[in-house]
Amino acid sequence: DARVTQTPRHKVTEMGQEVTMRxxxxxxxxxxxxYRQTMMQGLELLAYFRNxxxxxxxxxxxxxxxxxxxxxxxxxxxxxxxxxxxSAVYFCASGSGTGLHSGNTIxxxxxxxxxxx
Amino acid sequence: DQQVKQNSPSLSVQEGRISILNCDYxxxxxxxxxWYKKYPAEGPTFLISIxxxxxxNEDGRFTVFLNKSAKHLSLHIxxxxxxxSAVYFCAVYRTGNxFYFGTGTSLTVIP
Numbered sequence: 001d002a003r004v005t006q007t008p009r010h011k012v013t014e015m016g017q018e019v020t021m022r023x024x025x026x027x028x029x030x031x032x033x034x035y036r037q038t039m040m041q042g043l044e045l046l047a048y049f050r051n052x053x054x055x056x057x058x059x060x061x062x063x064x065x066x067x068x069x070x071x072x073x074x075x076x077x078x079x080x081x082x083x084x085x086x087s088a089v090y091f092c093a094s095g096s097g098t099g100l101h102s103g104n105t106i107x108x109x110x111x112x113x114x115x116x117x
Numbered sequence: 118d119q120q121v122k123q124n125s126p127s128l129s130v131q132e133g134r135i136s137i138l139n140c141d142y143x144x145x146x147x148x149x150x151x152w153y154k155k156y157p158a159e160g161p162t163f164l165i166s167i168x169x170x171x172x173x174n175e176d177g178r179f180t181v182f183l184n185k186s187a188k189h190l191s192l193h194i195x196x197x198x199x200x201x202s203a204v205y206f207c208a209v210y211r212t213g214n215x216f217y218f219g220t221g222t223s224l225t226v227i228p
Contacts, residue, residue, distance in 0.1 A: 004160070033215065042123070042220030043161070043206060056215055091160055093216075105151060106216060108160030 002026045006092050006109035013116055018080040021112045023092030024073055032075045033093040033106060034060075034067055043091070049075065082116045089113050120144060121209050123219035131227050136194040138222050140207030143188065147209040150183055152192045155204045155221070164205075165192070197226045 005024040013019055025032050034046040047057035047067040057067055064083070069075045079086055095106035122141045130136045142150075148169050153161035167174040167181045167190075174181050180193045190207055204221045 035218070040220070043208075043218035045215055045217065048215050093160075105163040105166065108153075108162070110158070110160045 002107075004092055004094050004107055004109035006090075006112050008112055009110065010113045011115070013082055013114070015083055015116055016081040017116075018078065019082045019086075019114060019116075020079075021077045021090050021092075021114070023075040023077075023094075023109060025075065025092070025094030026107055027073070029094035029096045029107075030072075031095045031106070032069060033095075034075070034077050035091040035093065035108075037089040037091060037111070046077070046090075079114075082114075084116045087115050119220075120217040121207060121219040123205075123207060123222050125222050126220070127223045127225070129225045129227060130197045132199055133196045136192075136197045136201065136224055136226070138192040138194075138205050138207075138224065140190040140192075140219055141188055142190065142209050142217075144209075144211070145185070145188065146211050148212045149210040150181070150190050151208040151210065151216075152179075152181060153206045153208060153218075155206065161206055194224075197224075199226045199228050202226050 007022045031050045033048040035043045037043050046060045049069045052069040066078045089111040091108050091111045093106040093108045120143050151166040152164040154164045155161040165176050165179050165181050167183050172183050182191045202225050204223045206221045207219045208216045210216050
């Protein structure tokens, strides 16, 4: 049963601390997305990678957020320093190929729930 | 700049009746349109999609309609069941690019 795995599932941290969220995409998927869910914005795209190369990170606050794919089985999203306004659910999703046809889609992990106090 | 808008944050429907969820998008270049369903404490899961060359796609109780001239997408659920209670996100996609999601509509099906 292939699935996207995210860790940690829950994280409570103090303002100013570094937070690292990890994602293991589905084996064979070459596209990885990071989304943040907030009440006002819904699912915001933060960054995405294809074949480990970053294609778009314009949705990410560059001064404190960074996203990387050290290898094909691991994507990371780091916040340093964290702030209370970063509290949200962060989702990783993966997909395959550059095209999309009916029935193909991206698959989400269960999310990392971040609370910054 | 919101590419996709779901103007109804919530919807309540009686069990057995039709649920209609709506979505508007801004860019006529999108190729595919999708609906995702999300239960609390879980990630969104794919529900149904439609390509830009079609105007309707049906899968069991779920039908997605696409009106390209109006840049409007809708999801019909008939008959609605209590297990359909969830947040529904519409998403749009352009080949080679990223997915854009709406803000979600929380559907409650009342038994």
